[in-house]
Amino acid sequence: KPSAYGASTAGKPLDIISLDRLDTAVQEVIPEAGYQFVSGAAGDEWTLRENRRAFDDFRIEPKRLRGVSSDVDLSIDLLGQTLPFPIFTAPMGAHGMVHEEAEVATARGTGMAGTLYCSSGASHRTLEEIAEATQGPKWFQLYWNNDIEVTKSLLKRAKDAGYSAIVLTADALGPGMPDDFKAMGAPFRQDMVFGNHDPERGGSGNFFDQKVDLDLDAIKFIKDQTGLPVVVKGLLRGDDADRCIGAGADAIQVSNHGGRQIDGVPASIAALPDVAHAVNGRVPVILDSGVRRGIDVIRALAMGANAVAVGRPVMYGLGLGGAQGVQSVLEHLGQDLRSAMLLTGAAKLSDLDPSYINLVGPSA
Numbered sequence: 001k002p003s004a005y006g007a008s009t010a011g012k013p014l015d016i017i018s019l020d021r022l023d024t025a026v027q028e029v030i031p032e033a034g035y036q037f038v039s040g041a042a043g044d045e046w047t048l049r050e051n052r053r054a055f056d057d058f059r060i061e062p063k064r065l066r067g068v069s070s071d072v073d074l075s076i077d078l079l080g081q082t083l084p085f086p087i088f089t090a091p092m093g094a095h096g097m098v099h100e101e102a103e104v105a106t107a108r109g110t111g112m113a114g115t116l117y118c119s120s121g122a123s124h125r126t127l128e129e130i131a132e133a134t135q136g137p138k139w140f141q142l143y144w145n146n147d148i149e150v151t152k153s154l155l156k157r158a159k160d161a162g163y164s165a166i167v168l169t170a171d172a173l174g175p176g177m178p179d180d181f182k183a184m185g186a187p188f189r190q191d192m193v194f195g196n197h198d199p200e201r202g203g204s205g206n207f208f209d210q211k212v213d214l215d216l217d218a219i220k221f222i223k224d225q226t227g228l229p230v231v232v233k234g235l236l237r238g239d240d241a242d243r244c245i246g247a248g249a250d251a252i253q254v255s256n257h258g259g260r261q262i263d264g265v266p267a268s269i270a271a272l273p274d275v276a277h278a279v280n281g282r283v284p285v286i287l288d289s290g291v292r293r294g295i296d297v298i299r300a301l302a303m304g305a306n307a308v309a310v311g312r313p314v315m316y317g318l319g320l321g322g323a324q325g326v327q328s329v330l331e332h333l334g335q336d337l338r339s340a341m342l343l344t345g346a347a348k349l350s351d352l353d354p355s356y357i358n359l360v361g362p363s364a
């Protein structure tokens, strides 16, 4: 186990039984501070637990003798990008707390799995380095900065670096800080100033101290600056989704930030039906927070999502195996979805609809 702030240098494929089991294994290879930062969530962590529990309220009602084959096509088109399966890497900051190669390895590993890397505005490496590291599709997640020149500069750099969409995170007006991480003095690595900060070109390095006023005008501003599609991430309400689409949003990401921002809000999967109903097929819907198994993807897609994003398990794959570990995590979930499709009796992704779900329990 590396010393105090020595993050992992691992580089190997992983033999994965389930993503939940990575949680224990990773604690052996990454520093305590890195583990607390990644695994923790806000407050009492009720929402964190609920993100897993609430999937159980959505019982799968499998269909039998439907001639379903195992070579089902799992690929999707998402805002013009082709993904091999409807699963991609959620934007996460500060990968240097987990692995010495930081986001460069995560982006490369995600590209090796052929899927989409969403680059966090709070990355340790620069958005240009990260863009170069992946062969796959890539989006840039923006932390809005009230210094409009900083925001403009980030958007221009993201466009120049080849990112094909901008993700506007709407639920984080400061970093998510779990209690256990705060108790350690929030020990972000001193040698890793947030990589997008550049005194001349501007950056997001000071976003911790930012006062952020975010409203619907941000959507049009980003579109005008970049000409790229805008994904609004962090919505839990149908009326918010409707307002964002009215303001020009090209996709909605239902998310509670993995329970890291405000505790006491519903699980993403519990909020999905209301959002999907409001969106009514006008734009793609993405869901994140608590997705760990193929059956979770089935439930999200059946309830109206077009794709899911995964956070912490990707970080654990990074710690345990570097880029190859990240690839293993994403491919494992893709394989798990394939067998879940077969056992659910769905011949293709577009067959998944609410008829496969029986909603019972507290989310009903």
Ligand code: FNR
Residues within 6 Å of the ligand: 037, 038, 039, 051, 090, 091, 092, 093, 120, 121, 122, 141, 169, 233, 255, 256, 257, 258, 259, 260, 288, 289, 290, 291, 309, 310, 311, 312, 313, 315
């Ligand atoms: C995040 N998340 C996040 N989201 C975002 O929009 N910008 C960011 O910089 C970060 N940073 C971040 C760091 C870490 C360590 C984690 C775990 C998460 C939230 C992320 O995009 C996603 O919403 C959740 O991680 C999804 O929940 P699961 O899959 O981790 O349960």
